[in-house]
Amino acid sequence: MSKSLIIAEKPSVAADIARALGGFTKHTDYFESDQYVVSSAVGHLLELVIPEEYEVKRGKWSFANLPVIPPHFDLNPIEKTSARLKLLSKLIKRKDIETLINACDAGREGELIFYYILRHVGTSKPVKRLWLQSMTPDAIRDGFTRLLDNSAVESLAEAAVSRSESDWLVGINGTRAMTAFNSQEGGFHKTTVGRVQTPTLAILVEREEKIKKFRPQNYWEIHGTFEASKGIYTGRWFDDKFNKDKAAQEAKPERLWEQKQAEAIHGKCQGKPGHVSEESKPSKEICPLLYDLTSLQRDANSRFGFSAKTTLGLAQALYEKHKVLTYPRTDSRALPEDYIATVKDTLLSLENTDYGKFARQVLASGWVVPNKRIFNNAKISDHFAIIPTSLSPTKLNEIEAKLYDLVTKRFLAIFFPAAEFLVTTRITRVENEPFKTEGKVMVNPGWQAVYGKSVKPDDQE
Structure with missing residues (x-):
């Protein structure tokens, strides 16, 4: 009997999918049922490398050998996760596996992880895409009823590859050029350059220079x-x-x-x-717009002192572990135009919580109506704004509860009048x-x- 292989980005997500679909037997690092085999990567399993014949060794880092622009890139297994890559390769090549389902995180990085695995294995088996906005069991089951053709997300994978290769080209050429420049008078003075690292460092340096040049000036008020x-x-x-x-x-x-x-x-x-x-x-x-990741990080910092990294980690846990928030890595602050019914269901699920008074008021007043400020397909990229799911939170720690409260109150407030x-x-x-x-x-x-x-x-x- 033919089966589909589902590849998630993390073991915890693979376990969630197996629980939601049901009927699986657990094996070492994968689950299997009559219809599916479910396994996962553990983040990135492969990294870009320059083909050996184009590599220039460190001792020859000079301007004469720049720029380094290979005609193509190779992929090398990351040593610490090589066992997981071998398992996925074995599962992909199984004769009873006819279809592959990409269940990596629904975004550019998830596409890259899955694309590199396929490229490494060299398979031509058909691919479907599971695209989830939340990790509730109902959302997972619903996602499997509307799998996307891989062609629908090919451009996202291409963008991810382009970003990955441009990072490599900028980093390698910039680092070798700056190292050669700083080593002209002898020695080897490695000077790293990065597509994100270097502009960020420049912003910090510019700000530090302004601080150093600032001179206090007295003024008076009456x-x-x-x-x-x-x-x-x-x-x-x-x-x-x-x-x-x-x-x-x-x-x-x-x-x-x-x-x-x-x-x-x-x-x-x-x-x-x-x-x-x-x-x-x-x-x-x-009311301010619904949260995307950046605005959530900004508010969590100003209200609770959370760092951007802490907020992302908490939001990711509320999405993956507790399943009470939608996908957090989003740059959108709007919802799909066909999401009105889902919003009403979410408000109904909040009726018996501490937020019930306001959820009931929104529903009773009929405030959930088409509104381009809230429901706008043109303002949505890969994912929509961060909102609560229909699951009630349990066993949240103090800081998780603070972030959930921040998102849920904004979700309720957006429907209220000015x-x-x-x-x-x-x-x-x-x-x-x-x-x-x-x-x-x-x-x-x-x-x-x-x-x-x-x-x-x-x-x-």
């Missing part, structure tokens, strides 16, 4: 305390003729750069009456010198209610 019939308020002096100058980035309308001028205004206004003009305008603040405020600007002129006082009063919390904000009673304002 704050006034005013008494009115309804109480005391404060205001800050500002230059109402101020024009922003890109060349003077530190200049602001409330800053005075000469102490004498500040003292003169202070003396002029001290103890004098003021004339007040006031303007109130309504304003609205809409928060409404009344913004009041009061200008108090004393001896024709303006002092500004600004106030912002919440009229309707809108989406900010999800984050615990509410309208204060009048006696608390």
Whole structure:
């Protein structure tokens, strides 16, 4: 009986697939049923190398031997994972395996891992693609009912190969050129260059130079305390003729750069009456977009102090291990236009959780409707925004729970109406010198209610 071989990117994902499909017998490093064989890579199993006949040894790293642009690249097994590569090669070559299913992570890197394995083995067996947005058992089973033809993701694999080879070319040629330059006066001074490493280092160096060149400069501000019939308020002096100058980035309308001028205004206004003009305008603040990985990392850092690496690790665990978040390595902040029903199902699954009050309010108010700011196919690349799945989280540790809460609240808040405020600007002129006082009063919390904000009673304002 013919079977399909499913190759995942990690052993844990292979085990999840086997559990979701059911009926498997476990063997050493793979699972087998009547219909499928499931195994996995352990990340990258192969690495690019230059063909031996084009290699230039270290002692000959000179400008005369540059650039190094081989007509093609070879692949070498990575030593520590060579046993896993041999197992996959053996499984791919089995006579009862007719079809291969690429179940590596649904992204460019997953395509590269699978493509290199196929290239190494040299098989021509047909390939299907399992493309998952979440790791819940239902999502896995649903994914197998709608496998993609490999042709649908070939361009992604080609982009991955192009990126991999360009990394190699930039790294090798740049490193050898800089090493040759720095070794001209003798010795061997290896100087590494990388497509990402070098520009990142340049940004850091440029920033460090700005810090070193920065010279503190004193400035003065004038704050006034005013008494009115309804109480005391404060205001800050500002230059109402101020024009922003890109060349003077530190200049602001409330800053005075000469102490004498500040003292003169202070003396002029001290103890004098003021004339007040006031303007109130309504304003609205809409909820920020759903999270992609970068915005999630930024918020997790500002709120919890998590590093970008920590946030990625937590999001990956919430996706793979706990299965409560969708795929985290995304650059999209929108959802597919046909995802409205799935969103409603997810909201229903939140009804009996701590988020139930807001989930019920969204559903009862009919706020899940077509909206290009939320549901927009044009804003989606390989994956959509990070949102919770329909599974309820259990056994999350403290920091995992914090990140899950961040994503789930944003998911709920995006469907709420805008928060409404009344913004009041009061200008108090004393001896024709303006002092500004600004106030912002919440009229309707809108989406900010999800984050615990509410309208204060009048006696608390």
